[in-house]
Amino acid sequence: MTDVCDFLSWDTTFFGMRLGRVRGQFLDTDRCQMVDQWAAANEIAGLYFLANADDAQVIRTAEANHFHLTDVRMTFDYRIPAQPVERPVSHLLMRPSTPDDVQPLIDISKDAYVHSRFYHDPHFSPEQCSALYQTWIRRSCLEDYADEVWVAEIGGQPIGYVTCHLDQEAKDGSIGLVGIAEQARGQKVGEQLVNRALNWFAEQRMATVSVVTQGSNIGAQRLYQKCGFATRFVQLWYHKWYIE
16 A cells, blocks of 8 residues: 555645645556555545546546546657757847846746646645745756756846756756746747757757646647647646545
8 A cells, every 4th residue: 555655745845735646647446445545544635646648447547536637738858859950049148047036037937837737726726826836946046956047038137937957867858947927928938948948958968858738738839849849748637635
């Protein structure tokens, strides 16, 4: 029973209720019973479960056992070519973040991620969801949560950012967050930030780059496709609650 779920200490502390995650992408009736037993033994309030979108039997099992769909998880990847690709030069100033950027970037993040699964689940308040992403960008800038944070600015004012992560062993880079200030949206700032990140990943000798977004976030999907990403796989986030 001990290996069916993981206790999520960070989520528990942040949201103020005991949370866990089902291990793996498989569920059947027996495993659901083991999950419930683990949740009861650990006084769990809620569980996350990530299913493969093409596994109809697992999806039926999850829904029959009171797991509720909260998000469609889209993973895109980009393969960095052996020969450098000339990408459009940005007319914006692009630079690594500094500690002085933290508050402006937090302000940008406050309403930038309303498509995420946390906003879709009424067990989390909008204020908690916003605080989650504010914490994410602050840690990315100040606590080495990201390997690099690129900032776009105009007239000395940050108007967007992209966080970058490196897996040196796998030669795989990943984009964590892309945030654009409200007044700068619709001006191709996101495209220029993603292109800058891809150039940086190439400089770091990565072979691939991945990024995750939501099925409801059509704008983000179009952005990544325009920058050369292709869909790797589609998964479904489910939440199960043991509290009202």
